[in-house]
Amino acid sequence: MTREPRRTIAQHADDALALVRPTPTAPVPLDAAVGSVLAADVVSTLDAPPFDASAMDGYAVRSADVAGATTASPVVLRVVGDVAAGDPGGAGPGPGEAVRIMTGAPVPAGADVVVPVERTSTGRFAPGATGGAPTTVAIHDASRRHVRPCGEDVRRGDVVVAAGVVLTARHVSVAAAAGHATVTVHRAPRVAVLSTGSELVAAGTAPGPGRIPDSNSVLLAASARAAGADVVRRGGVGDAAGALVAALDGVLAAFDGAAPDLLVSTGGVSAGAFDVVREVLDGASRAGTPWESAVTDARLVAVGMQPGKPQGLARWRGVPWLALPGNPVSAFVSFELFVRPVLDRLRGVPEPRRALVGRVAGEGWPSPAGREQLVLVRHTAPDGTEVVPAGRAREPRPGETPTHGSGSHRVSALAHADAVAVVPADVTAVEPGDAVRVLLLD
Ligand SMILES: Nc1nc2c(c(=O)[nH]1)N[C@H]1C(S)=C(S)[C@@H](COP(=O)(O)OP(=O)(O)OC[C@H]3O[C@@H](n4cnc5c(N)ncnc54)[C@H](O)[C@@H]3O)O[C@H]1N2
């Protein structure tokens, strides 16, 4: 029997990350850029505001005219014009004069104060232009300026959004305000997801004897898509090397002929007689086969973790390939620990690893010696710090013999978890009240 090299989670994550580089960059319209990673700083081409602008609907006046105006002792000015938002500005008030001005309009030359309409004898503006309105106005209070100075918020040349962020609606709105119609982003990673196993049937199909629904390819494809990837999915590849080789070659052309950036498979990596991914990756089995030269950098490893121990990585005709185990919870934690950081690196995230956060165990549980344990947990209160094992759809009934092991087949817990606790290898029991570190799930 050959023993696989034993790796820690951190080592295997490093090995996986080393397979990929960020995708190429290109300018993309703002509406299409949300969710992508910004590849170049957004530098403002404009001042914001681009001119001294009124912050209020009111009258633009000269401060020297209105100093000390009060309701009891107002200053009366002659109204000589209008300036609305979008007007270019134009002639300002002379001494003893006021110009009606609207919020966002450029403050005309000569004026340096805007008096809100409520602080004047007008009280409120009727809709429409000045015609017919009073030609004088009494100013009751000009103690505040209500002018937004040019460049107060942003100066031309300022970096308004820094490279490396995952763009949201907020970021692209700032890019628009800064004068841009496009931003430069990394291309979405192209990811092909394959699930292997002759027992698998497509979701929604009645399984029949010995068969089960293919939930892993749904999980991995949806997870990759939510992480910003373009995804093709090939579910239920049969447990024969030829079928897997054909499926791998098939997905190489599935993105309109462009090569994927990453292949992710589940199943077939452990010790079974029909573990087809192992067969294709394993050097001894590969020798002399038609796919011998298609596989490079292949490693089948035992990672010191539970669940998720058997893992593979390689390149298939040069394309990075992460081979995850088939048990559903194993596939899930493998995605979070190994695939997600690889996707993040591909799409240009500068720090592809997620930080763990501190929580408190609300219940205890046993943990295997010598392996890091990944436990699906849930918070007991929405904003709380206490977590408990996420559980599953139902507990054993009286008289039922509970199964042993890590429970990596119990798919239903995935619907209850909102975090994964990462228990160090030297811990053999988590006690209620213990500090635990968790990976928060989206
Ligand atoms: N003799 C040994 N047997 C096993 C070992 C071992 O070290 N020695 N390791 C166990 C561990 S740990 C794991 S994890 C599994 C991983 O096995 P594979 O990656 O080869 O996965 P499969 O055998 O194909 O499947 C395991 C399990 O998961 C179900 N499965 C597979 N694919 C899907 C899918 N797409 N959707 C839903 N469920 C899926 C499959 O039916 C099996 O029940 O190996 C242990 N065995």
Ligand code: MOO
């Ligand atoms: O390590 Mo396996 O992934 O126990 O279930």
